[in-house]
Amino acid sequence: MRTNPLTTVRNLGILAHVDAGKTTVTERILYLTGTTHKRGEVHDGTTVTDFDPQERDRGITIFAAAVSCAWAGHRINLIDTPGHVDFADEVERSLRVLDGAVAVFDAVAGVEPQSESVWRQADRHGVPRIAFVNKMDRAGADLDTAVASIRERLHPVPLVVQLPIGTEDGFTGVVDLPRMRALVWADGADTAEEGPVPDALREEAARRRRLLEEAVAERHPAALEEFCDRETLTAATLTDALRDLTRTGDGVVVLCGSAYRNRGVEPLLDAAVAYLPSPLDVPAVRGTHDGTEQERPADPAAPMSALAFKVNATPTGRLTYLRVYSGTIEKGDTVWDAGTGRSERVGRILRVRADRHDPLERAVAGDIVAVIGLKSARAGSTLCAPGAPLLLEPPGVPEPVVHVAVEARRATDTDRLASALARLTEEDPSLAVRTDPETGQTVLSGMGELHLEVAMERVRREHGLEVSVGRPGVAYRETVGEGVTGFVHRHVKQDGGAGQFAHIVLDVEPWERDTEGGDGFVFRSAVVGGRVPQEYVRAVEAGCRDALAEGPLGGHPVTGLRVTLTDGQTHVKDSSDTAFRTAGRFGLRDALRASEMVLLEPVVEVAVTVPEDGLGGVLGDLAARRGRVTGSDTRGGSAVVTATVPLAELFGYATRLRSRTQGRGTFTARPTGYAPAPVVTAVTTTR
Numbered sequence: 001m002r003t004n005p006l007t008t009v010r011n012l013g014i015l016a017h018v019d020a021g022k023t024t025v026t027e028r029i030l031y032l033t034g035t036t037h038k039r040g041e042v043h044d045g046t047t048v049t050d051f052d053p054q055e056r057d058r059g060i061t062i063f064a065a066a067v068s069c070a071w072a073g074h075r076i077n078l079i080d081t082p083g084h085v086d087f088a089d090e091v092e093r094s095l096r097v098l099d100g101a102v103a104v105f106d107a108v109a110g111v112e113p114q115s116e117s118v119w120r121q122a123d124r125h126g127v128p129r130i131a132f133v134n135k136m137d138r139a140g141a142d143l144d145t146a147v148a149s150i151r152e153r154l155h156p157v158p159l160v161v162q163l164p165i166g167t168e169d170g171f172t173g174v175v176d177l178p179r180m181r182a183l184v185w186a187d188g189a190d191t192a193e194e195g196p197v198p199d200a201l202r203e204e205a206a207r208r209r210r211l212l213e214e215a216v217a218e219r220h221p222a223a224l225e226e227f228c229d230r231e232t233l234t235a236a237t238l239t240d241a242l243r244d245l246t247r248t249g250d251g252v253v254v255l256c257g258s259a260y261r262n263r264g265v266e267p268l269l270d271a272a273v274a275y276l277p278s279p280l281d282v283p284a285v286r287g288t289h290d291g292t293e294q295e296r297p298a299d300p301a302a303p304m305s306a307l308a309f310k311v312n313a314t315p316t317g318r319l320t321y322l323r324v325y326s327g328t329i330e331k332g333d334t335v336w337d338a339g340t341g342r343s344e345r346v347g348r349i350l351r352v353r354a355d356r357h358d359p360l361e362r363a364v365a366g367d368i369v370a371v372i373g374l375k376s377a378r379a380g381s382t383l384c385a386p387g388a389p390l391l392l393e394p395p396g397v398p399e400p401v402v403h404v405a406v407e408a409r410r411a412t413d414t415d416r417l418a419s420a421l422a423r424l425t426e427e428d429p430s431l432a433v434r435t436d437p438e439t440g441q442t443v444l445s446g447m448g449e450l451h452l453e454v455a456m457e458r459v460r461r462e463h464g465l466e467v468s469v470g471r472p473g474v475a476y477r478e479t480v481g482e483g484v485t486g487f488v489h490r491h492v493k494q495d496g497g498a499g500q501f502a503h504i505v506l507d508v509e510p511w512e513r514d515t516e517g518g519d520g521f522v523f524r525s526a527v528v529g530g531r532v533p534q535e536y537v538r539a540v541e542a543g544c545r546d547a548l549a550e551g552p553l554g555g556h557p558v559t560g561l562r563v564t565l566t567d568g569q570t571h572v573k574d575s576s577d578t579a580f581r582t583a584g585r586f587g588l589r590d591a592l593r594a595s596e597m598v599l600l601e602p603v604v605e606v607a608v609t610v611p612e613d614g615l616g617g618v619l620g621d622l623a624a625r626r627g628r629v630t631g632s633d634t635r636g637g638s639a640v641v642t643a644t645v646p647l648a649e650l651f652g653y654a655t656r657l658r659s660r661t662q663g664r665g666t667f668t669a670r671p672t673g674y675a676p677a678p679v680v681t682a683v684t685t686t687r
């Protein structure tokens with residue numbers, strides 16, 4: 001059996017906005033824990049976690065990478081997640097299986113759009129976090145300003161446990177406030193030298209420790225009792241209270257450093273094992289079987305349950321990444337896929353180190369591993385012991401917002417292209433492939449322009465295919481601006497023998513629009529006197545849902561409406577579920593045609609950073625793209641503009657921005673939902 005008990009296991013993710021230094025933090029962790037023997041660098045393509053050729057070419061994380069390392073007697077299973085908005089689904093699937101996370105922030109920029117998005121994702125999953133303010137050696141770096149942005153934009157209670165020693169390029173270390181000791185890193189040193197707090201910082205360190213004590217005592221009963229008795233807190237009490245507040249989500253421990261210069265990462269590792277939870281500290285996983293909710297404890301002796309969160313086809317075989325929640329999986333075991341109802345055999349079990357793997361005989365509750373041999377499991381599949389079935393809730397999959405038409409340049413490669421796209425969608429559930437019914441073209445949909453670029457480059461590199469790609473388009477939605485009442489639809493069909501009869505009356509009205517672009521549909525029945533039996537009411541609802549697939553404006557999905565069945569009529573012989581479902585489908589279709597419809601388009605929030613002398617041109621360009629400026633700021637000689645812009649107007653914007661600013665401008669974007677499109681867009685889109 002393994003040497004580490006569950007109390008010494010940490011399943012952690014690294015979360016951040018793109019370019020906040022997340023992968024560099026991960027690489028330093030691997031180096032300091034002895035997992036690697038040299039420091040991997042993003043800029044020269046030597047990172048362990050960004051091992052895909054595209055990640056190294058582009059200098060960003062695209063695929064969530066799992067690594068395992070050891071620190072201070074603890075086993076840390078670490079997932080480095082993408083920071084770019086187009087790959088948010090990788091973050092979502094990773095958060096589903098994590099017990100804790102380290103949120104990395106830029107000491108100059110503070111909270112950026114995607115750091116806000118991943119923070120909200122972690123909130124939804126209830127994942128406890130600590131924060132690491134990185135790049136403290138950069139010009140304009142300021143811990144207090146970064147913490148203020150965390151407090152104001154993310155709304156946690158920041159519990160700052162360090163005081164920087166030195167500023168900007170002179171940043172050399174930190175004061176550990178709970179222990180009131182200084183940690184200083186010499187240039188090029190791997191480890192810090194510990195000593196007393198420098199005289200020049202002693203008064204400020206004492207003031208900040210007092211603020212930390214007060215913040216903790218306000219929120220922790222045991223700490224409050226000691227604080228009232230002694231007017232101070234011991235380091236042990238402070239550490240215990242910080243651990244409790246972190247795990248309950250009542251506070252976020254904040255540390256700082258410069259991962260690139262290897263300063264501050266050791267205390268970050270210490271904080272991760274001290275404050276973030278083990279598998280035993282989080283609620284037991286819950287699932288269902290035969291409609292009954294069940295709970296599985298994090299116990300190697302319990303019935304086995306695991307969730308697949310990532311699938312990757314490699315030269316060595318099809319890897320399925322698992323979080324084992326309960327029980328034990330051994331090499332050669334037969335497991336039950338609760339979603340498909342199939343049995344599968346586990347061939348090999350691997351401890352993952354990004355693109356390298358160490359074989360294991362077994363995996364137990366709390367482990368994150370990869371297995372070879374599973375043929376049908378997908379991201380979101382539940383695997384369990386055959387004699388103890390359980391279905392876990394899978395991660396949600398976002399609706400694609402951008403699409404392109406793709407075609408093999410050689411007709412003989414058409415089948416190979418279909419196979420390559422099928423493999424892509426198997427590995428990445430946020431990609432979707434369909435055939436356009438009008439043109440017959442193959443259409444690939446995803447979360448953004450970069451997402452689709454990466455997918456098509458994989459088709460070229462990994463499958464050796466030459467592919468033509470059309471211009472990108474966005475996923476529009478339709479909604480009801482002004483509905484109809486008392487809309488009558490009568491479905492009668494008589495072909496000899498049993499016929500079909502259904503008579504329904506519908507009210508259609510606008511409903512709160514789902515800003516996430518989701519279903520946004522509410523159905524209710526106001527039929528009295530049993531004129532429409534309940535089983536037929538359910539059939540009408542199913543038919544109405546069928547009708548939502550294509551709206552009257554341009555065949556786009558319909559959202560943001562409420563449909564009320566107010567009356568109906570049945571026939572003693574010819575009424576059936578099928579008849580009423582058909583009536584629901586065509587009745588709502590015709591009711592929408594009679595309604596005043598509104599076209600919705602996806603909208604994103606952009607943050608554009610440019611030299612101050614280029615601000616005017618950028619503002620004009622955003623206005624021309626139907627952008628609405630929501631704020632501006634200056635940071636170290638650069639102007640930062642935030643705006644909401646229709647996604648359709650951002651295709652090619654990166655190239656345009658670089659041209660306008662002589663290569664000095666950058667921008668990031670995150671989706672904010674859907675908004676009504678102007679009339680000219682609606683007319684163009686529906687032609």
